[in-house]
Amino acid sequence: MKEAVEQILARLRDQKVEVPADEVESRLRLLVEKFGVPEAEASRSVVNYFLKEHGISPASFAARKSERVKVGEVNGPERWIDLEAKVVELWEATSSAISQTGLIGDETGTIKFVKWTKSDLPQLELGKSYLFKNVVTDEFQGRWSVKLNRTSGIEELASEVKAAEAPVGGAVQEMKISQISEPARWIDLRAKVVQLWEPTSETISQTGLIGDDSGVIKFVKWTKSELADLVEGESYLFKNVVTDEFDGRFSVKLNRTSKIEPLEVEVEVSPQEASFSGAIVDVQKGSGLIKRCPICRRMLTKGVCGEHGKQEGTYDLRIKAVLDDGQRVQEVLINRERTEGLVGISMEEAKTMAMEALDHEVVKGVIEERLLGRYYAVSGPTxxxxxxxxxxxxxxxxxxxEVADLAARMREVV
Amino acid sequence: MAGFAREVARRIFASELRDSDLSFRENEEQYAPLYLITPTGARCNRVLVMGTLTEKDNLGDDVEYWRGRVADPTGSIFVYAGQYQPEAAQTLAATEPPAFVAVVGKPSVYETEDGKRLISVRAESVRRVDSDTRDRWVLETAARTLDRIEAFREFVEAGGADGFSSGSELLKKPSASREGVDIGKALLHYSPDLERYRVMVATAADFLEGGISGADAGPKAETAERVAPAAAADWEEVNDGEIGRLEDLGEERDFYEDEGPEGGEPIEEEEIFFAGREKASPRKRR
Known part of the structure; x- marks a missing residue:
């Protein structure tokens, strides 16, 4: 928020408009917090609001600000720029608010563009090169795009612009699964489809696990991606997929800009089995009797799914615990079946307990009672x-x- | 939460914990974790302590504030649980000593008016366990302590061979690992007599030997009495007291200050002897 306020103030100052920072902040907060406007959008709105107050038309302001850049130089949202680029791809618009969308590129890279219906700009043709004047950069999930609006202009160029292959916005890099360490990275993976799961929603065409020699990761292929079906056991080059994170676990999403190429050579998937032995030092939140979203299986918090809103939910029993051997900690997930066996209560009993206590937490309490402070050896995939x-x-x-071994070691450490 | 790594629960015998009074933060940030360095160089923000709950008291007035004493084969340590550790407090309240307990918690250092620094554990959880579990902990803690003694010896010997003579010079060694740095700190602060801690481990090993060989002889309940004789002998000397402000090793240290009853007297801790009085050498201080 602070950063956004600074940026707004800087932009206003460029126009010789001085506004107290707290006024900017309160207006921005109002939009973002009360009305849920995305921050970039809200910033734009705040700038325009104060410019208008000072009798400056946002359009003329924007026009003066634009600078000529290369696609590869786009490195921040909310910049007004001019681009000479070629239309590399045209995609189907997903909304009537968008007249055209796709990829444009120059020799430094390609970038997604969105031409708003309201812009009233002429239609772009695939393969033709244009000067895009006064377009504004935007960011979504760590990737840049440019928006063409009413203040933008398009001029067809006589000479063709040579477009590079690589998209812009954090270069897409081929990675091993174990190297995935942050969400919203666009990457390429060579991996084998290890498991396909039943999609839990119509928006998902396929989901499951893919693996390489460094590990396995969940993937989600959106229905909208219109990608060909993956076959279990086959290996593919997954191009331009985006990483995501939920609950500390990573996944990759395959969307419309992703590509799948079958590989002739099979990718080796090492079975990422691990075992650990230690004392259970924590039974974490979300253990015990929980409710899951019927669509995505995520745990509901107070009956609400982070993705799908209020849901009736289906019951599940599980344990999230921390094992600790004094040198390392290891987090473990124990599913319903094994939880039932380990704790000695069935899910039905757990439900009854929760009902009688009018509190789901009572089940977690029982689990803690049985497990905390005790030593267990576990194994399973990671x-x-x-x-x-x-x-x-x-x-x-x-x-x-074991005691004899300790005594023997004692004698060595003199 | 990216970048968040849970702190390992270190295994330290009560006797070594009680010798520890060196704590530090890694940086100036408000929520930077506080670490305790023990004489053998263990860096702990969290510990797992197991042993016999030998006594428990509610020190609070309006709000319950429980203190328990947990004894392992080498000595004993106080654990505290108040309103911000409700489950731990509840378990302490409900458990009749003697009983085996496992305590996960944060070491706290409390400084008395005369500058004496006393250590206790603020419990995150307290659970009853059986004697097998406690024995497992003793074995594990003995092994981890030997690991540290070995690393300490190696560190000092390596330093000696290079002509380093003091901890401060060892700290300057560019190659010093984090472990090395921790050992260096321990060396500077405690100048520990490693033999004392080796003997401490030997006491634990003897205890296990006695317990394991005779384990089949009697019912489990009897093992509750199997606490260290040396430590037991000193319990009488303890004067109960209330706690004042504690320098807490947790993230919620501000809460903790609210927990101590007002105007408390300092705790008078007994001297620690784990292997007979004649073997206990006074700690060297700089």
Missing amino acids: VDRYILVETISPVSPVAAR
């Missing part, structure tokens, strides 16, 4: 920082041999 527990058993009591 996903991100978790072990998805397949086997869990109490560590056996200290054996005489």
Whole structure:
């Protein structure tokens, strides 16, 4: 918020408009917090509001600000720029507010563009090169785009602009799955489809796990992407997919700008099995009797799914716990079946307990009672920082041999 | 939460914890974690302590504020739980000593008016466990302590061979790892007598040997009495007291200040002997 206020003030100062920072901030807050306007949009609106107050037309202001840049030089949202670029791709507009959208590019890269219906600009033709005047940059999920609005202009160029392949906005880089460490990165992956799951929503055409020799990761292929169906066990080059993060776990999303190429050579998927032995030092929030969103299986918080809003929800029983051996910590996820076996209560019993106590937390309490402070050995596949527990058993009591080993070591450390 | 890594719960015997009074923050930020460095160079923001809950008291007036004493084969340590650790407080309230407990918590250092620094553990969780679990902890803690003693020896020897003579010079070694730095800090602050801690581990090993070989002889309940004789002998000398302000090793240290009853007297801690009085050497201070 602070940064946005600074930017607004700077932009206003460029126009010799001085406004107190708190006025800018309160107006921005009102839009963002009360009305849920995206910050970039709200910033624009605030700038325009104060410019208008001072009798400056936002259009003329914008026109004066634009600068000639290359596609590869786009490095921030809300910049008014001129571009000489070629229309590389035209996509179907998803909304009547958009007259045309697609990719334009020059020798430094390509960038998504959106031409608003309201802009009343002439139609662009695929393969032709234009001077795009006074377009504004935008950002979504770490990627840049340019918007063509009423103050923008388009002039067809006589000479063709050579367009590069690579899109702009954090160069797309081929990665190993284990290298994925942040959301909203556009990457290429060579991976094998390890598992396909039943999609839980019509907006998802396919979902499951893909893997390479460094690990496995969940993927989601959106229906709108209109990509060909993936086959379990086949290997593909996944081009231009975007990383996402939920609950500390990463996934990749395949959307309309992504591409899938079948690979002749099979990608080796190493079974990312791990085992760990230690004391359970924490049973985390979200353990016990929980409700999941029927669409996406995420846990509901107070009956609300982060993605799908208020939901009736379906019950599940699970444990998120932390094992600790004094040197490392290991987070584990224990599913319903194994939780039932480990804690000795079925989900039906858990429901009854919760009903009687009028509190779901009572189940978590029982789990803590049984597990906290005790030593367990677990094994199972790893996903991100978790072990998805397949086997869990109490560590056996200290054996005489272990004590003898300790005594022997004692004698060495003199 | 990207970049957030949970702190490991270090395994430290009560006796070593009680010798510890060096704490520091890594940086000036408000929520920078506070670490305790123990004499053998363990850096802890969190500990797992197991042993016998030998006594418990509610020190609070309006709000319950529980203190328990947990004894392991080497000594004992106070654990505290108040309104901000409701589950831990509840367990302490409900548990009749003696009983085996596992305590996960943050070490706290409290400085008395005469500058004595006393250590306790602010419990995140307190749970009853069985003797097998406690034995497992003793074995594990012995092994981790030996690891640290070995690393300490290696560090000092490596420094000695290079002509370094003091901890401060060792700290300047460009190659010093984080572990090395922690050991350097411990060396500078405590000049520890490593033999003392080796003997402490030996005490724990003896305890296990006695317990394991005779484990089949009697019912489990008897093991509750198997606390260290040396530590037990000193319990009588303890004067109960209330706590004042504690320098807390947790992130919520501001809360903690509200928990201490007003105008509390400092805790008088007994001297620690874990292997007989004659073996306990006074700690060197700079």
